[in-house]
Structure formats: structure tokens, C-alpha cells
Amino acid sequence: MEIKVDRNIYSDSCISKVVYLLSKNYSIERSIENDYEILTIIQKTDEEFDINEFWDKMNDFKLREIINTETKDIKTILYAKAFGEFDNFDENDFD
């Protein structure tokens, strides 16, 4: 089975995370053709590949990626505030 994924929509990181999650039951070969990534899926077990579940996972990981990117700086600040010995951050420390 082959799936075409538009790399303008889904990042390498997003695809990698879904491939990682599915790798118990499937061998997935990845190749790039222009703006698309082609995933060739081979079953390792009797478990049928669920294409709907695949796209659900892709969309969830894309959403998580957006959240992580948007909150990366505040997360760093919160962890630094929590575990560092300094708490004098202000707007100037924020990219």
C-alpha cells in the first residue's frame, strides 16, 4: 500500500512520529517525490492498515506540533522559573 503525503502540509517531524507509532505492526518505507512524501506500507502482522486512523494520527500530530511550536518559549520560561534559581524574566527575554 502507498500513501502520498503533502510535505507542504505535514512536516518531516509529524510524519516521523506517526511512522514511529505504527512501526510495531508495519514496515514503512519513506521516499520523497517533489513536494510529496511517499509512504510504502508493508504489514508485519495480521493487523489491517486503517487509513482513516492514519490520517487521524497525522492531523493530531500536526495539531500537537503547532501547539508545541507556539508554546515552546513560554514552556522554557516556565521550566526555568520552576527549576532555576532566577525568576526575573521579562518581555525582553521573550523571542
Place this chain on the structure above:
Amino acid sequence: MISTDSYHILPFNFIRIKNNEVLINELGDMIVVPNGTACRLVNKEKVDEELFKSLYANFFITNNYFSPMMDVYAARLREKKSFLDNFTALHIFVLTLRCNQNCVYCQASSQDEVSKHCSMSFHTMDKAVELMFKSRSPFLTMEFQGGEPTLEPKLIRYGIERAEEINKTENRKIDYVLCTNSINLTEEIMDICQTYHVLISTSLDGPEWLHNKNRGKKDSHEKVVAGITKARTLLGHDQVSALMTASEEGVLYPIEIVDEYERLGFNSIFLRALNPYGLARDNSDWDEYTDKFIEFYKKALDHIIELNLMGRFFIEEFAAIILRKMLTPFCTGFVDLQSPAGIINSVLVYNYDGYVYASDESRMLAEYNDYTFRLGSVDDKYEDIVCGQKARELGKIWCNETIAGCADCPIRVYCGADPVRNYSTQGDAYGFRPNSWLCKKNKAIIEYLIELIVMRHNEVMPIFKSWLV
């Protein structure tokens, strides 16, 4: 003044449970919202005022990244990791491999009762107690394990007396725990327990026929129950706790096991799966066992909830640990569900062989000549043991915030990292989550608890809250 018109999102993840979306933040707070809410928040769509207030109050969104509320967030984040503040609190002393039972699932590679050369020396005990006091924790737990530690009463007494002596100047709060099968609670052992307020942690696998089958003895259940009764009489009812291990046979009898604990007057049970060490490592099919254990756990938990609904206060301890992470601002001291992992940070093991190991499971591997998690000798310097090369290598992979398969997991904050288990089951301490039995089991149990909270909220929440005390 809070404006509902514009907002920033704070770090969170989400999971879908029964057509609901559950948002979970870095603090472990969760909120059940309609499907699609995470996407709406990312798109900064306007949400209704009540939902906005909940999201704001629970640290999922903010109007201002630099508001004083962020200091509160940081303080709560620190509290969630406060188990790190004082370093190692649990110190396990493996006194001997000698044992008086033949458990089918023995994880500790126990030896026959009359075996020689598999008990701790007094020199090792001396050095181990000194190392324990090197930890800066104001609370220390000195836990005696085996084999069957009651077969070494002189060593128990010596270890406790040594600790008491040192503690005259150290002034720590020390709890003593004796992990015993309760078969050999002699006068000498009971005298030690009474004198030093030693807690008894025993093991009981369920009804008589099941327990005896697991233990490879015809009268084990009778003797254990007699031991529990004796310990309760002499030490007090609450000084005795028990935990069970679900053998391959045991996973078929969830109701019977819970009922046996209830019948014997326990107020709680710890539903514990087999660990892949010792004899248990030979279990035929761990994938199948994990699936059966998950079913077992759910049925047993449902039954426990029913008991509580009928007015009987009865706790499932593993669920209670996870619920504390979900429903309170505090951390737990449970070493198996911590990130950074419990090894070294929260537990050290002083083995009968004179060496220090990163965890109980680490010393079990050593019985198969695998010394990967041997940190050093009791004669070594404390700093070389807890900050040595091995400890530093482990430090690179003991945070689930940073390892593949965990970092993006929505329920990461309720789970933990376990490099020793990864190594023993997958041959690699970093581990591979997609086919990890531990990941599968923890995920199933945590998701089931969330499902119960979502689907049976009014029924289960009063029960779950009563377990948090």
C-alpha cells in the same frame, strides 16, 4: 481584567476519549471539552465564556504570558517534581536470596532456605547504612527484602540498630519496612517490629487455592493468613499491608482476588502485574499476558468501584497513585511512575553481594550475570555511586519529557520513565514504545481511569477523591 476576546495558549496535549476531547497540561490538570476544542484554541477562535473561564483557571490559556499567574504555574510545576528536592528516600536492603517458598513467578531468583553464600555480610550492612545517610533526604525508608528477609533476623536487628545509632545525630525521620511472606514471623522478628515500629508489607495472591498454587506449597495461604493475624494483633491492624502479583492463572480471577482481600479485612489492594525478571521471565507470551492483565485490571477496578458504591471503603492503590497525579497538585513517591525515573533519584538498592544497584529490578538482572545497572560497591564513595559514569549515562534517558514515543504522549505527565525495564524487556535502556508491554499496560490503565472520570463522573469522583487521603 480577563478578556475573552483574545488569548494565548499554554502548553497542553490532548486525547480523545468516547467522543470527548480531554486536554491535559504540564501540571497534570485535565479538562473534558467538546471534540475539536484543541483545534479551535490553536486557531484562537472565540469560545463560550464558561469554557473560557475553565480553560483560564486551569492554565490552558492566558491573556498575558507575564501575569503573576505564571509564577503560580511555575510553583506548581516545581511541586510536581518535588520528589527530586531531597534525592533518594527509599533504600532497599536485600538481605538474602534464601527463601522458604517456591513461587512460580519469583522475580528475585530466590534460593533454597538452607543455601549458603547468598546473604548479606555485617560489613556490607554497616557500609550500606552509612551510604543511606549520605542522601540528604529528611525522610528515609529502610526496606528489607529478599529472598525472605525474616530468615536473617540478626541482620535486620543489626541494620536497624546501626541506623538508630547514626540517627541520634542525623535526626532523620526513618520508616522501617519488612517485605515478608509472613510465614516466618518468629518471636524475634515480632520483637524487632514492635521495638522499632517496623511496617509489615506482605504478599497474598488471592483465594487459598490460587495463592497455594502460585507459591508451590499446600499450606502457604493458611500460614500467611496466620502471620497477618499475628502481626495485626501484636503491631496493630494498620501496620500490615499486602500486595498481590497477578500470575498467568491469577489474571483469570479478578473478582475472587479482590473479594479475598476484602474478606481478610484489608482496605486496599495493589493490583500488580508480573515483572519480567527471575522465573517470571520465562512466561510464555508477554504480549498475551499484558492483554489479559489489562482486562483483569479493569474488571477488578470495576468491582472495587461497586464495593465502594455499596458503602465499603476500599482502595486500588495503583489507581490511587495515578489519581493523585491527576486530581491533586502534589507529586507521589511511587518510584515506578516518575520522570526523571525513580532509579537513583528515589531508590537505591544495597544487595546481599555487597554492591549497590539502581533499583530492585537492577539487582534481579544481576542474578543473570547482567551487571548493567550495578552502580558500585558499598565500599565506594557515595558521590561515585550516585553521580558516577553509569548514573550520568542513565540521566540522558530517564526523562519521559525527552524520549521518543513519550515526549508527545498526551498522558505522559501521569506516567514515568523506566530505563531498567526497557533494557530487560527490549535489550535497550532507551526503549521502543510501540511494542513496549509497560507502555501498553500503563496507557490502558491511565486511559481507563480518564474514561471512568469522563463517562461516570458523578458516580466515581466521590470515590476517587476519597482515595486521595
